[in-house]
Amino acid sequence: MEKLKKGLVFGKFMPVHKGHLALIAFAKSRCEHLIVSMSFMPNDPINHTLRFAWLQKIFEGDNAITLVEKIDDFHDESLPLFEATKLWADFIRREFPDIEGFFCSEDYGEPLAFHLGLPCIWFDKAREQVPVSATKIRQNPFQYWDFIPLVVQPYFVKKICLFGPESVGKTVLSQKLAEYYKTVFVPEAAREILTSNDIDVGIITKIGERQTELVKEKMAIANKLLFCDTDLITTQIYAQHYLDFVPAVLKSLEQEVVYDLYFLLDIDVPWVNDPLRDLGHRRAEMYQVFKAELDARQISYVSINGNWEERMEKMIAEINRLTILKDE
Template sequence: MARRFRSGLVVGKFAPLHLGHEWLIEEAHQQCERLYVLSWSLPELPGCEAERRERWLAARLPHIQCWVLTPQRVAQWRREGLALPELPDNQDAPELQRQFVADFCLQVLGEKVEAVFTSEAYGDGFAAHLGRCFDQPVQHVELDRARQRVPISGSRLRADVHGLREYLAAEVYGDFVERIALLGGESTGKSSLSLALAKALGTLHVAEFGREHWLARSGQLTYGDLLHIGRTQVAREQSLAGRARRYLVCDTTPLTTLFYCREQFGRAEAELEQLAERPYRHLFLCADDFPFVQDGTRQDAAFRHRQNVWYAQQLQRRGLPYRLLTGSLSARVAQVLAYLQITSA
């Protein structure tokens, strides 16, 4: 099918990238042989930093050439001799922002685009400015300015990302879900707590893959199994986060896997060490303050206590704040819920 334009451009903050953005970009792509998507925000908007936007665009629009710009990246191009101005601030005059886009097209893309696609009133002026810089007409293609296709905006989403989650793809919404991580030695009620918390919060929990894998291997794990466990635990978090509701309860973290790897083999792969540094929004350590229960797969109360001491030391060494949960299952659920209410206030 013949395309209407040889090349076209979509520019936006995409903070966050929502389904309305995706619709506009896909519609533009249908009309262009080559479509370029350009994104920047200065300053960055909370939760929508450049690294995230780059990841969202790559995940949702892998067939389209997308550029996420930062002052550092622009500075590097300038050092390499490209005639680019500094990245404009969000509050800079429209002419400065339009001129930057024109220079970017000429210097980085090496192409004078024929069309710009927007759903905004500024599109005509934007296209006219590019046309003057390129010494050729640039057409503004306006798509659904009334937002009838996808009735949402970035500012509304930033104000209520959880209440308006239906306008975000799972890959995007998952980055706004707060991970609740539970740590604790054997027989500290961690798995029971993760199920109870997920039910109380109306969300999902990530089961402990290490235990499942240990049972599947009849307790005979190799050194390589531990890195596989750490990777899989993180992959489970990533796959479930987009389907969770505000919170995702994580029954353990790769820090647990690191403990067992060092305990059994006296060493650990650098990748597993790095996975153990994975940040979580809320960290809780389950106290070993009730009788040890032997289910046939655990060691003993002394080992459990040593585990908990190690977790506490490691969290402190890494500068990661955590809360110690004590008492019965219901008491621990209440402690977590009270903490979340305070931190969300």
């Protein structure tokens, strides 16, 4: 068929997935120029600014595609599809008056084409080429992980924090869990910064900033799960212990990363001495401090105790419940 001078693809892209990308590639091959319009509402499950940023990243430098973002003030869910698409047609005429056709794989294509008086060019309506939908991804992202573009995957990564006082196995267990689930873990930033426990505001702030950076860096390469052997609550606990106050920046940084699951590790394992560990004589007290911080924030957690094998078994069971994963 002869190429359209200008075509349109529109949707919510919540999230954008490989089915969308296949549709856009198909449309682009049949247009001299393609408009990709993302509609949104303020209460969408995935923030529209983030969704549009994903599209911008994916199509960065592609001069044949124009990305636009439009608030959805035209759809009326109370109307049957034929009547609703009349409103859509009015919106498209107003916003994109010079398009010559649109591309889609949804049932609305036929009535919308009728109201617009423009062709609907179909792509994979049966969803055979790319059997996925945004709804399915939101409901179970891990089942459809391979259909999620790399730039989008970090949004769906489940972040799991191993939490507790010194020498309860946070680092070793984070590494083992990462190996088990074929993903990565976030090390403790303090270990790469500290040479002693002579801590000041500058050092504790640097630790908090670096810990936050590390989580974000690792999210970009994580395979569905990300294991973290500390968090910013922990940094604040040690700030209070060594400085007798918590710098405001640490509280701000805490808000930048939200964890999907907390494991509170008990102290019923042998103490292992380490040059940076100086609270072995106060283990029970510090355990209660860690527990109290979670309780004060109303953060749910799973208590983990027992030997190393028992700890791994308990955590794997909880992670599988969280993620609908099964042991292989």
